[in-house]
Amino acid sequence: MTGIAKVILKAGKEKSVLRFHPWIFSSAIQRIDGEVGAGDSVEVFSHKGDWLAWGVFSPQSQIRVRLWSWDQDKPIDNELIRNRLRSAISLRKSYRFFTETNCVRLVYAESDGIPGLIVDQYDQYLVLQSLSWGVERRKEPIVREIVSLTGIPNVFERSDGEARKLEGLRDCKGTLFGAEPPETIRVIENGILFYVDIRRGHKTGFYLDQKVNRLRVMYYVKDKEVLDCFCFSGGMTIPSIVGGAKKLTCIDESAEALDLLTRNLELNQIPREKISINCGDVFQKLREF
Numbered sequence: 001m002t003g004i005a006k007v008i009l010k011a012g013k014e015k016s017v018l019r020f021h022p023w024i025f026s027s028a029i030q031r032i033d034g035e036v037g038a039g040d041s042v043e044v045f046s047h048k049g050d051w052l053a054w055g056v057f058s059p060q061s062q063i064r065v066r067l068w069s070w071d072q073d074k075p076i077d078n079e080l081i082r083n084r085l086r087s088a089i090s091l092r093k094s095y096r097f098f099t100e101t102n103c104v105r106l107v108y109a110e111s112d113g114i115p116g117l118i119v120d121q122y123d124q125y126l127v128l129q130s131l132s133w134g135v136e137r138r139k140e141p142i143v144r145e146i147v148s149l150t151g152i153p154n155v156f157e158r159s160d161g162e163a164r165k166l167e168g169l170r171d172c173k174g175t176l177f178g179a180e181p182p183e184t185i186r187v188i189e190n191g192i193l194f195y196v197d198i199r200r201g202h203k204t205g206f207y208l209d210q211k212v213n214r215l216r217v218m219y220y221v222k223d224k225e226v227l228d229c230f231c232f233s234g235g236m237t238i239p240s241i242v243g244g245a246k247k248l249t250c251i252d253e254s255a256e257a258l259d260l261l262t263r264n265l266e267l268n269q270i271p272r273e274k275i276s277i278n279c280g281d282v283f284q285k286l287r288e289f
Helices: 078-093 139-150 161-167 208-219 237-242 253-268 282-288
Strands: 006-007 021-027 029-034 041-045 051-057 064-070 104-107 117-122 125-132 155-159 172-177 184-189 192-196 225-229 247-252 275-279
Touching: 006 051, 041 064, 078 104, 078 139, 104 139, 104 184, 104 208, 117 139, 125 139, 139 172, 192 237, 192 253, 208 237, 208 282, 225 237, 237 247, 237 253, 247 253, 247 282, 253 275
Parallel strands: 006 041, 125 155, 225 247, 247 275
Antiparallel strands: 006 029, 021 064, 041 051, 051 064, 104 117, 117 125, 155 172, 184 192
């Protein structure tokens, strides 16, 4: 490949790369040989000239390079993206994350070798979150591959939040492929039903990375009084009730989130007697308590 810029690290700064840490901060870079723009692939070298990794350049972020590949024969291309996505989805399936559920996080960014990419499944909708220039510049092949690999025909984008601002990216929200999502999508997790709003809800609509914790909390709350701060739409509230908690106090400053919590309680036929729902600033409420 020609025209690829070379990022030369300062002495000693190659240690984290050799340990497969995926971030290179601006302070670790000695110089850049060649022209490079936002989202461009770069080759990373030690100060002695040893080849280290393939990465993607971000001119504004303090994380100046995010590493994608430590194999010189595997540059950042569509084949690499396809293989990384296939491996991520296969891993989720091998852990039985799909058992009795229709919602699961399919791609965990750096953990799956695609820095800055989150892909969540909610029934027949995929929600994509792009948090880095590397993903932003490669969004089209990523969408094409996740539709092909999952067979799910609808992709909605929720690329918003502080992480994108640090990258110098504007917020992006909307349908990338297939049909517009409904106002809410009904999902099931650990035998509990939830309505999820992928258009306006936190993150991609729900905190799918907390799937295991929502299951574990049920084993700790029997006959306990539970305070659920930042309760959002009831991701921890409802498992606590199902786990046998005798009383729940829920706090969130978003009236919309608490409306969705109420709908989720009704969806699971949970009576309101055990639950106190408080709308307001959590820290102020705690002072009042």
